[in-house]
Amino acid sequence: MSRSDVLVDADWVEAHLGDPGVVLVEVDEDTTAYDKGHIASAVKIDWRKDLQDPVRRDFVDKAGFEELLSARGISNDDLVVLYGGNNNWFAAYAYWYFRIYGHANVKLLDGGRKRWELDSRDLVTEIPDRPRTSYQATEQDTSIRAFRDEVVAAIGQRNLVDVRSPDEFSGKLLAPAHLPQEQAQRAGHIPTARNVPWSRAANDDGTFKSDDDLQALYGGAGLDFGKDTIAYCRIGERSAHTWFVLHELLGQANVKNYDGSWTEYGSLVGVPIELGAGR
């Protein structure tokens, strides 16, 4: 897999705005950004309202995903280009999510909304009118999604990559510092996990670092590329960014994202927790 299979840059997007068969999708936790201005023709997906089950803590089910994409006017054979704020955290989560439900042709806009804004490129407020489709999803591909029992069993066996900031990893903070400090019952990290903050994989403008830099980053952190890997963070969005780097950019096989992440693990009864800085 090469970068061009999974990433497009802002120039590419500007050149293909309005192309039939290309759908731009802005994905955010806070969708007021979209409402204030988005890339022309982009539709929005609200990470919380559209991608999370309103009752249980889980994805929307297959029928729910089909309804969402049908309502947004996305067809099975469309090229979906995802972008968002927060350095593409939620766009990367949506990318992983689209893959889980079997959408083949999906790419990320490198740098996301931030790079677009820092370039002073155009944003509009018009909401596109896309005719409804009849989207068909596949059953969930759980080869890229990890659940808690598998994570506990992976301690000391597989690569566990904790992509949160060093202060969350060590137990000093419970959440990223732009959010109130709440959520999990306990602070710390999963024993044997390596701390490779997601941010080290990105440049200041939100674009991904080069393959050589990325390979050196994870190799230098002690990741054994011959082993299977599980990435986690707090709620699975930053680790989707790292999943994208390891699985899609570096082409590592058997990489899973643990979307339960620290808000689940740090509230489990009886599981081991480590405190302090990483090794």
Added chain:
Amino acid sequence: MSGDPQGCGAPAGGVAVTENSSGEAIIEGTVTGDGAPASVGYARLLNEGGEFVAEVPLGPDGGFRFFAAPGTWTVRVLAPRGARAEETVTADRGHTTTVALSVAAP
């Protein structure tokens, strides 16, 4: 590496510390460019080791807020055309640390 393009490096407007009742260690502030609020840009928080901790888009008034922990932190602002600003601040539980930064106008 001072981000103040005007050159003196001192926090524009100074740093004020006020009480907050939430118990959170809050760092907040505003960013201006040529005296007007910088509404397009991002504020990122770095820890003492220079490691990225969080980032938020600036509000319409150029504002930002972080929920940190007690300690020393750096706020770095990214604005269009490569404009940057940076200040080091301290945070304490139950206090709101306020910082004003200015960047070159986009």
